Amino acid sequence: MKKLLVFTLLAGAISYTSFGQSTFSEFTDNPSSFTLSSDKNTLQIGGRISFYGEDRFLKSGYNNLDHNGFVIKDIDLDLLGKTASKFSYELHYSLIDIIAAANTENIYVPNNPGYDNSGIKAAYIQYDGFKIKIKVGIDKIPFSQSNLQHEHETPFWSHPTLTGGTLFSRRDIGLTLSTRLLKDKINLYAGMYSGMGENFIEYGQDQSGKFEYAGRAEFCYPSKMGYNEIDEENSPIVHFRVAGNVRYEDKIGPEGTGLNGMYQDAVGTYNTRLFDGYRTIYGGDAIIKYRGISATFEDDIMNMRPQSQSDPLFNGTPYSVNKGKVTAGGWIADLNYNWQKIRTVFSAGYEYTNVNDLIPGHMEYLTLAIAYKVNSFNSCAKLEYYIPTQEDLGSDPLKWTGQIRLGYQIVF
Amino acid sequence: MFKTPRFFLVRILMKCVFFAVSIFLCSWKKDNTPHCKFKFESFKSLGKIPEPSDIVYDKDSKHFFIVSDHGILFECDLSGKIIRRASEEGMDFEGVEVTDSFVYVSDEKPRKVYKFRKNDLSLVRTYNMTWGGASNKAFESITYNVTKKCFILVSQAPVVIIEYNDDFKEIDRHSFDGARDMSGSRWYNGDMYLLSNLDETIFKCDPITYAIKEYYKIDVLNPEGIAFDADGNVSVTSDDLRRIYFFKKIPTIKQ
Structure with missing residues (x-):
């Protein structure tokens, strides 16, 4: 409680003049949703439905075609409300994730295997009446531009491996404070x-009872910028944002106990999503937009100190080799062009990720994608070609050499 | 020859690609509407007005009225300096219009129109409107259509122009598909001018049918409000940049 108080006061001290929105909601500016209003209370109802067909080009000798067919990407509903007393609240949930988790005892998420998704994407209450916004509940953690950006407003069907939730969590329950300074050019988050x-x-809170802390600072010029990767406004001036962010957690519990493998279905494909030890993740990102062209770059590094030398992250290496430390991370870069005259967005993305520096190898992916917007990204066909240009044979050997996804999405 | 499910899937994918390319080619339309670029002459900062949205020129006081997304109505001089502000605040002011004795303001999220007395900026009356669309994509502008003798409110997206009588009872509505969104509107000198934020364009429209006559591309990021001064010079507010951009008169396009 003492920590919470100090934290709140510190965040208050850095802000003296700001008032604006800083939500990560994917539905704040969605023009196709519906609103009920009762005097000064409003409730907006939105959602997203998307499907795609997937075709993987298997290596010779493999004949499992379970990734060659139809995929339900999203069946989401969102309720976004504002009250007359300056509170806002949101409930964003994925019906497909909830139903799949219930039917498979929480071990299967259809569009992101290996990533244990709760199905609740946002459930928070926020008070907007102070110069610092105070948010309590489940929402995205203010870390990583790629995480915060709305994936459905790009031609891509999924986030890169680095930021897609397989290496580190994207959402959590907690307290987030945010504020804007200097005519909204500076945007600060702490949580x-x-x-x-x-x-x-x-699982609820783990037995360590310790929190994860996160902070993010953004500088936008010449004005504030939302979390939309594509330059849909065809910005007549150069518009950019640079940001730095960090996360820290200590999951060593009382008497040296930590997560201790209690949550084996939750650690993820690379044993990093839940972590037993000390961890710092830091990164930087940037985006620039000009006349329909947008380019993004992001670099994230994860330093982990597992409490046990038998932790699988050490890959069986002795202390003399690992020095008690494991590093993972990588970078991603996208280049997009929004050709508004033909309602089409062209995108190319590149990713370099090393999920564990104690296991030889790293992965590189090239993704090419096109979106045809019948009515903005709210009614849109997307075609994506995903090519592994460097296979990580140590951490993630592949049975395929390429993948095509073609589908349609409706956002309302 | 045995055909695998994958064979059929690839065939379906190829047909989808063909379909997508067809849509792509069909969407290429020749633009016959007269248009040109319209460059601003100068700009001033509106730094003390948070997230300025609409702007209107009052010919009596020769001042601007400017509203803010933070629910505040300001009266400013022609350089954008604040002279006074209304004590009554709303939630999300997005549109402003001035008539002989009153200032009308549209409050987007709660779907209200406020009528302020011009001389002391006191609140006279509140009208409750209805719009079932997205919370933050409702009435971005309000103007009085002198030609049809009615108020109009324009929703941001989808763009619908709704006409009201003096008591704000709905008379008629017109869908507008010439722009992706609409953030400003102003009747001036027998024409209706609409301003699109996403397309960064001013549309000159017929005041009866709202059909586009001409359009003018402007290089202003996030334009939200449009006003005409006594000489017909155009002013445009930018929300994100907190600026007011000054243009000359609407250009004449040679046909």
Whole structure:
């Protein structure tokens, strides 16, 4: 409680003049949703439905075609409300994730295997009446531009491996404070979270009882910028944002106990989503937009100090080799062009990720994608070609050499 | 020859690609509407007005009225300096219009129109409107259509122009598909001018049918309000940049 008080006062001290929105909601500016209003109280109802067909080009000798067919990407509903007393609230949930989790005892998420998704993407209350916004509940952690950007407003069907939730959690329950300074050019976030990420709903707080802390600082010029990767406004001036962010957690519990493998279905494909030890993740990102062209870059590094030398992250290496430390991370870069005259967005993305520096190898992916917007990204066909240009044979050997996804999305 | 499910899937994918390319080619339309670029002459900062949205020129006081997304109505001089502000605040002011004795303001999120007395900026009356669309994509502008003798409110997206009588009872509505969104509107000198934020364009429209006559591309990021001064010079507010951009008169396009 003392920590919480100090944290709140510190955040208050850095802000003296700001008032604006800083929500990560994917539905704040969605023009196709519906609103009920009762005097000064409003409730907006939105959602997203998307499907795609997927075709993987298998290596010779493999004949499992379970990734060659139809995929339900999103069946989401969102309720976004504002009250007359300056509170806002949101409930964003994925019906497909909830139903799949219920039917498979929480081990299967259709569009992101290996990523234990709670199905609740946002459930928070925010007070907007102070110069610092105070948000309590489940929402995205203010870390990583790629995480905060709305994936459905790009031609891509999914986030890169680096920021897609397989390496580190994207959402968590906690307290987030945010404010804007200097005519909204500077945007600051600070928060404390359970550290359990999307697994909080299944497991609750872990026995360490310690929080994960996160902070993010953004500088936008010449004006504020939302979390939309594509330059849909065909910005007549150069518009950019640079940001730095960091997360820290200590999951060593009383008497040296930590997560201790208690949550084996939650650690993820690379044993990093839930982590037993000390961890710092830091990164920087940037985006620039000009006349329909947008380019993004992001670099994230994760330093982990597992409490046990038998932790699988050490890959069986002795202390003399690993020095008690494991590093993961990588970079991603996208280049997009919004050709508004033909309602089409062209995108190319590149990713370099090393999920564990103690396991030889790294992965590189090239993604080419096109979106045809019948009515903005709210009614849109997307075609994506995903090519592994460097296979990580140590951490993630592949049975395929390429993948095509073609589908349609409706956002309302 | 045995055909695998994958064979059929690839065939379906190829047909989809063909379909997508067809849509792509069909969407290429020749633009016959007269248009040109319209460059601003100068700009001033509106730094003390948070998130300025609409702007209107009052010919009596020779001042601007400017509203803010923070629910505040300001009266400013022609350089954008604040002279006074209304004590009554709303939630999300997005449109402003001035008549002989009153200032009308549209409050987007709660779907209200406020009528202020011009001489002391006191609140006279509140009208409750209805719009079922997205919370933050409702009435971005309000103007009085002198030609049809009615108020109009324009929703941001989808763009619908709704006409009201003096008591704000709905008379008629017109869909507008010439722009992706609409953030400003102003009747001036027998024409209706609409301003699109996403397309960064001013549309000159027929005041009866709202059909586009001409359009003018402007290089202003996030334009939200449009006003005409006594000489017909155009002013445009930018929300994100907190600026007011000054243009000359609407250009004449040679046909």
